[in-house]
Amino acid sequence: MTSADSNAPARVSSGVTHIRARQTSHFTVLANRLAQHAGSAVTVGVAAYILSLPDGAPITIQALCTHFAEGKVVISAALRELEAEGWLERRVERGPKGRVVTRTFVYDLPGAMPDDQPGAVPEPEPVAEPEPVADPEPRQEPTPEPPTAPAxxxxxxxxxxxxxxxxxxxxxxxxxxxxxxxxxxxxxxxxxxxxxxxxxxxxxxxxxxxxxxxxxxxxxxLRPQAPTSPAPRSGSPAVVPLQNCDGCDRAFRADRPGRCRGCRAGRAHARPAASPTRPGRKAVA
Known part of the structure; x- marks a missing residue:
């Protein structure tokens, strides 16, 4: 009698098998969009390394070359690709003491704003301000209007x-x-x-x-032109305006003021016909 349990080995898949471990510290979260980026592996490696660094760490080309085996040309090309796709942004700003510095912003996802990621942007150095003069009558500050929600x-x-x-x-x-x-x-x-x-x-x-x-x-x-009043259709008859008859004061349609058709017909019948004169004779008044 055979056993119900099979000794045949389980089917082995040729694809990847993940052995995952729960990490609570010293790890970096990468978006699949970045980790599965098609193209140079150096670009993904540079992005992952920069995202793993603490705020304020130098990420100049020289600093990155001390970590990677690639040269300045390859590292510079990787930074340009990351900047073009929105993973990295470099801004030239003037610091509180007037010194011009380049600030680099690295995004977990392209399009995310620095305010959406607390701690992603170092706070500027506080600047001492003169003490305000006491106001005998404190003024009430206007209440800021809430931001308008998009349609x-x-x-x-x-x-x-x-x-x-x-x-x-x-x-x-x-x-x-x-x-x-x-x-x-x-x-x-x-x-x-x-x-x-x-x-x-x-x-x-x-x-x-x-x-x-x-x-x-x-x-x-590409903003389209503002809509205007529709043009009259070609071939459609023009609307004839209304007029008030000079004879009966009734409304009728005509291009210009005058008498309606009925008044014109009645006036024609009421007009006496002229008596014909014979040739060679003068009409006697």
Whole structure:
């Protein structure tokens, strides 16, 4: 009698098998969009290394070359690719003491704003301000108005753009900034599919600026003309205006004032016919 348990080995898959361990410290979260980035492996490696560094760590080309075996040309090309796709942004700013510095922002997802990631941007050094002079009558500060929420159709259209092109992933702040321009297109009679096509067709490869800036440029440059009053249809008869009859004061349609058809006909019948004169004789008055 055979046993019910089979001694045959389990089917082995030729694909990858994950052996996962729960990590509570010293790890970095990478988006699949970055980890599965097609192209140079150096670009993914540089991005993963920068994301693993603490705030304030130097990420100049020279500093990165001390960590990677690749040279300055390869590292510089990887940084340009990350910047073009929105993973990295470099800004030249003036510090509190007047010194010009380059600040680098690294995004977990392209399009995320620094305010959405607490601690991603170091706070500037505090500047001492003069003590305010006591006011005999304290003034009541005006209550700031709440931010205007974007129109739902425009916000929904912008939020769905990344379904057409994965590079067009926008943050909530960028959607709120672009929504008024999209609303203006909708008010001018442009259908949502036409707006989506205008924003996503023939995009550059790669995008060398922030997607929100590119979309704002297209919304401004390709903005349709405001609708005007519809022109009269060709071939349709013109509407003849109404006139008041000079004889009976009844309304009738005519190009200019005068008498209606009935008054004109009655006036013609009431007019006496002229008596004919014979040839060679003069009419006696």
């Amino acid at each position: 739902p159709p425009a916000a929904d259209l912008l939020a769905r753009l990344h379904h057409r092109d994965r590079r067009l992933l926008l943050s909530e702040r960028e959607i709120a900034a672009l929504a008024p321009a999209v609303t203006e297109w909708l008010e001018r009679g442009v259908a949502p599919p036409e707006i989506t096509a205008a924003l996503t067709d023939h995009l550059p490869e790669p995008i060398r600026r922030r997607p929100a800036r590119l979309l704002a440029h297209r919304l401004a440059v």
